[in-house]
Amino acid sequence: MQDDLQQQYLASLADKLAELKSLSKEFQRGDKMVEPKLRTIAHSLHGSGATFGYQQISDVASAAELAPLSELVAKTENLINLLSQVITVFAAPPETVQDILIIDDDADFAGSIIAGFSLLGGRYRVFHASTAVKAQEYLVKQHFALIMLDLVMPDRDGRDLLREIKNDFNISTPVYVLSGIEKDLIRVECMALGADKFINKPVDVEALVGTLDKMLKKAVKRELSLVPMGSEIAAAPAAAEKKPEPSAKVSVSGMTIMVAEDDAMQASVIRQRLMKEGMTVDHVTNGQEVMNTMHSKQYSLFILDVNMPKMDGFDVLQRIRKDPVTMNIPVIMLTAMGSENDIIKAYDLGANDYILKPFSAIQLVARVKSLLKKPK
DSSP: OHHHHHHHHHHHHHHHHHHHHHHHHHHHTTOGGGHHHHHHHHHHHHHHHGGGTOHHHHHHHHHHHTOOGGGHHHHHHHHHHHHHHHHHHHHSOGGGOEEEEEEOSOHHHHHHHHHHHHTSTTOEEEEEESSHHHHHHHHHHOOOSEEEEESBOSSSBHHHHHHIIIIISOOOSOEEEEESOOOHHHHHHHHHTTOSEEEESSOOHHHHHHHHHHHHHHTOTTOOOOOOSSTHHHHHHHHHHSOOOOGGGBOOTTOEEEEEOSOHHHHHHHHHHHHHTTOEEEEESSHHHHHHHTTSSOOSEEEEESSOSSSOHHHHHHHHHHSTTTTTSOEEEEEETTOHHHHHHHHHHTOOEEEEESOOHHHHHHHHHHHSOOBO
């Protein structure tokens, strides 16, 4: 009975799709009177999609229903593309369809990927997860032919999710990391964690979809070569073959770390965890204190919060890099979840790595040890 109802629901989508297309064109021509009708259809799809097993329709329809006026056209187009894909796949033989998961909080980018694959004759279904939590829900329920993973998610560091996909979930599916962060260190780390390719944003979606289509049809890993020209090309394959050194084999005992963090609770967590590893930790609460004390000892690493009183982490980082005594000391920046612009700025100013708040103790130690490798 449920299958019959689902079939009826899928068959009904054609009328809604046609109406959405017509109303969207009228709206773009300047007829603002159709706005309520657009939102009404989106509201209906929001309520019905998940009921019949199409959570993605509910999610995308909700975004269109609640979109500000300036984004209504774009969100409606995302919904139109998704419905077109669902309808096309519904008509295609099940054995010919491959599933793709895109994990990215940029709904417009995900929508463009969905639209691109929807033009390929119903051979693909593209599922979109805007958070790491949503991605985990998909990953435990079904198999995907390809996973596309944004490096900075609103609720998780993409590197940790990549590690979980490859190690905890033990998924052999190709994973392509997408990122606006152009750093060789991050690229090579992602390859070492099991990524199959590292793709820099912005990307030509049409070209990307076309190349992915060829790769998926041949079912051959590593055929796509989207890594920009640079020194990392030679390093990435080697890193992918060599497993990262377990943190337990790296000794940091006796090293001295400066932590600049104005949140007492966060600072306490960092201090206790690093001291447990045998490190000495000096804590300051603002950027000016870093300037006043950074020459008082031979520090092995700085951990700087981005948002601090008197002098923010970016200003402190700039001064550290200009000072001959500290210019080569590793710096880790602490920033809020999803702050990709902060991360890019920090790297441009000379940061070595970043940690997204809130963070786990395991993640913290791993990041510190990766920059202070001193084999026993």
